[in-house]
Amino acid sequence: MAVGVVWLMSDRSEGTTGNGTPKDTSAEAGFAxxxxxxxxxxxxxxxxxxxxxxxxxxxxxxxxxxxxxATERGILQGWLDRWGLDRASEDAPMTWMKHGSDGMEGMDHAYKPHDGSLMPGMATNTELDQLRKAKGKAAEVLYLKLMTAHHKGGVAMAEGAVDLVTDPPEKRLARTMVQAQQSEIQLMADMLKERGARS
Structure with missing residues (x-):
């Protein structure tokens, strides 16, 4: 369940409209x-x-x-509403980040959606079905593993937003996400160890 995703983030957000509102194709809108x-x-x-x-x-x-x-999701969607932008886009997920390699030949790790997993770290439909059927310790371990991968993907996305967005409140929220989810990743590693499992 490791998250192997690398992006080239040299290109910046496509910016804002004349009144300072993020554009529909901006990193601000895409990340939100x-x-x-x-x-x-x-x-x-x-x-x-x-x-x-x-x-x-x-x-x-x-x-x-x-x-x-759920709270952060509400904040993100509230910004989209305030900017007059749709909450959904016809663009494929993650198009706000430049997919590519880290400059090393043969190291293209661009994320490709599969089995309902639209973005880095997201559980697949199969994994969600397994979680719905699991009970007790098996459910705990599977949840902790899936959420660890989920958080790692979320951290990669939030770090991309920190690098790409220019909207100060969104940049601050992205930094907060990185810190909080990294802390929870460590907590979940400890919880998995207590249950005789590894992330």
Whole structure:
């Protein structure tokens, strides 16, 4: 479930309109849309595991993740509304970042959607079905592994936003996401170790 994604981020956002509002094709709009979708799956997985285990530590983590990411999702969608932009786009996910390699020959790791996984770290439809069927410790371990991968993908996206967006509030939110999700990645590694598993 490792997230192998590298982007070349030398190109900047396509900027803003004359009144300072981000354009429909800007990194600001793209990140807001894609991270909203990314966060929605984290909320969904957290709601699933809440009903699949009685473990208080996992249920508390799931509650923290779903409340934080539902709130951030609302903020992102609120910005899109304020900017007068649609919450969805006909563009493929992640087009706000330049797909490519890190400059090393043969190292093209551009993300390619598969089995319902639209963006880096997102669980596939198959993995979500497995989580819905799992119970107890099996559900806890699977959730922690899926959410670790999910967070790693989210961190990569948020770091891209920190580099690309110029809107100060969005840049600050992206930095906050990086810090919070990196902290939770470490917490989940410890929780997996307690359950005899690795991320």
């Amino acid at each position: 849309r894609d991270m909203s979708t990314h966060h929605q799956q984290a909320v969904e997985m957290s709601l699933i595991v809440r009903d699949r285990t009685g473990d208080e530590d996992v249920r508390r983590l799931a509650f923290d993740i779903l409340t934080a990411q």
